Amino acid sequence: MIRTWSPSGREWVLDEVVGSGSEGVVYTVEHRPGLVAKLAPLVAEPEVHRLRLDSLVRQGREPRTVKLLSGTPSRLAWPLETLVTSTGVVGYLMRDMRRAFLPFERQLLPTARRESLPEMTWGTALRTAASLAELLADLHAEGYVVGDLKPDNLWADAEGRTGLADIDSVQFTDGRLAFPCRMRSPGYTAPEGIDSDVLPDRSSDDFVLAVLVHQLLMGGLHPFHGLPADGTPYFSLDDNVRNGRCRFTDPASVLLPRTAPAADLLPRRLRSLFTEVFGRSGLTDPDSRPDAATWARALRAETRPGRLTACDRDDLHVHTVERPWCPWCDQQEHGAVTWGAPRTRSGPSEVSRP
Template structure:
C-alpha cells in the first residue's frame, strides 16, 4: 500500500492508496481518514503562482458569512479552509469541508426519475424542486451582491441536501477581487451547456453570464431535467449540440415551431406564467443581449410568489404543481408515458410460496378436441359392427 504525505495548513496528513478520489479533469478530491469532515482537492497538473496566490487570498475572505442560518443548513460555499502542500513545500491544492453522499447529492441527481427516487426523500416533489430553485437564486443574488461571480455555474458544480439547501463546489474557479490588494482573479472555467454566447466566444464571466446559467438550471429543475436548448433545430444537422443551439439562440421554449424535441418532453407550460415569462426572456432576447436577462433577484421574487400557491393533486399527494393548471400535469404524463415522475412504481406481485417438502405435481396435459371426436367415432363404428355380427 502506497502512502502520500501532505501538509494541510500546519498539519501533516497521509493519503493512502485505499482513498478513492473523486473529481473532474482538473483536480481530484480525496477524503481524510483522520478527519471525515474534511477533504483535500489536489490539482492533477502543477499550478502556477496565480492559482496559489488565488487560494491564499481566499483564506482571508469569509463570503456569505453575514447571514444567520438554520443549524441544519450547510454553508452555501465550499470555501477553502487551508492550503495543501507537499513535503517540500510545493503548492498542490487546498482543503475544504466535505459535501458528499449520502448527505449531499449533485444537483443533476434531481434531473432523472431514477436518481431522484434513489437519492432523495419520498417528499421530493415539484414543490421541493421549486424550493431548490429559490435557494439557488438566493445564493446567486448574495454572491453578486458581494462582488463574486460563479463563472462555472452548472448542475455538476452544485450539491443539494435532503432539505433542498444548495452548496457551490469548486469555489477556486470563481471570479473575485481581493479587497486588500485590489488584485482581480477571473473565472477561467466554464461548462458548455450553461455558457452564454459571449462566454463561449471567449468573453469574461460576469453576473450576466451567471444569470444565463441560473435560468437554465431553474428551467431544468422545474421540468425534471429538460434542457431549454435541447432538441434539433429544423434544417440543421442531427448532430447539433446544446452549445450550438445556445449560440444560435434556438430554444423550443421561445420558438417551439423551429425545433424538433424528443418525445414525452415536459411542456414549458408546466411553469407558472410569471416563471415562464422570465424563462422566455432569458432564452429569447436575453441570449444575445446580456443586460436584458432576468437577474437572480428577478427570479427570487417570482419564485417567492409561486411557493405560496402550489396545488396538490387529489389523487396522488406527491404530485404538486402550479396554481395556473386546472389538472395535474404529472398524472397526465404518467398516463401517456407509463412512468410516474414522483412516485415509486408499485411492487410486482409475488407468486405464492411452494410448501417445503411438497413434490411438484405436473399438470395433466389437455386432451385434444380432435382426439375426442376420433374416439367417439371409433366407438360408434365398433358398436355397428357388433350389432351386425349379432344379427347374422
C-alpha cells in the same frame, strides 16, 4: 495515502479519492470525517493557483465572506487552509459537502430522484431553485462570480437547500489582484462565452441559473434540448443556444419526444422570466436578463401557501394552482414518469386541494 502540509507546518494525510474533475482530485482526510481536500495536479499555472487559494483562505475570514459562510449547513465548500505535497502539488482543505447534501444531479435525473429522493415533488424542485437563486444572489452581492456554474459543482438536499463546491474556480478581485474564471462547460455557458475568451460576469451566471431552474422544474429537460426542426444537423446544446433553438421561446425551432414535460406547466411569472432570458434580447443583450435576486423572489413566491396543489391520482404530482389539470398525469399517459409513484398521504402537506 498522500502526505500534505499547511503553511503552519501541520501535516494532513489524504486517504481515499471521492471525486475528480478537469484539474483536481478530492480526497478524504485521515481522522477528520467532516473535511475533504482537493489537490490540483493538472492546473495550468500552479503559482497563480497558489495565490488564488491564499486569497480565498484570507477572504474567508473577512466580514463579507463570513456572512456567506454563516448558517447550518454551510452553503459553500470554501477553502479553509492551503496544502502542498512533497512534490509541490497545491491544494486546500474544505468542508465535506456530502455530510449535508446530495449531488445536485440527483434532483435532475428521474431515476436518481426515485432512488435517492423518493418523496421529492415539484414543490421541492421549486424550493431548490429558489435556494440556488438566493445563493447566487448572495455571492454576486459580495463581488463573486461563479463563472463555471453547472450541476457538477452544486449540491442539494431533500428540503431544497443548496450548496456550491469548486470555489477555487470562482472569479473575484483581491485589492489589485484579479482572479478570472476561464472554465467553460458545454451546455452551461452563456451565449457570449461560447467559443469566446470573454470573461464571465454576473449576467453570465444569471443565464446559467435560468438553465438550471428550467431543468429543475422541467424534470431535467435542458431548455435548449432538441433536434433542429429545420433539418439542420444537431451538433450540441451550445450550437442550439447560438441559434436560439429553444422550445420555450420558439416551439417550432426544435423537435422533442412526446414524453417531454408540457411547456405550459409553469406559472405565468416564471414563464415571463424564462422568455426574458432565452428570447432574443436575453441571448444578445446580457444586461437585459433578470438577475438572481429577481429569480429568487419569483421562485419563493411560487412556494407560498395556496400556490401549489396535487392531483387526486398521485400525491407526488404537485403542480401550480394556475394549471387546471395535472401535467404529470398527462406525461405518464405518454409513457414517462417524472415524479414518484402513487402513495397514501400522511402528515401535513405542502399543497392545497382544488
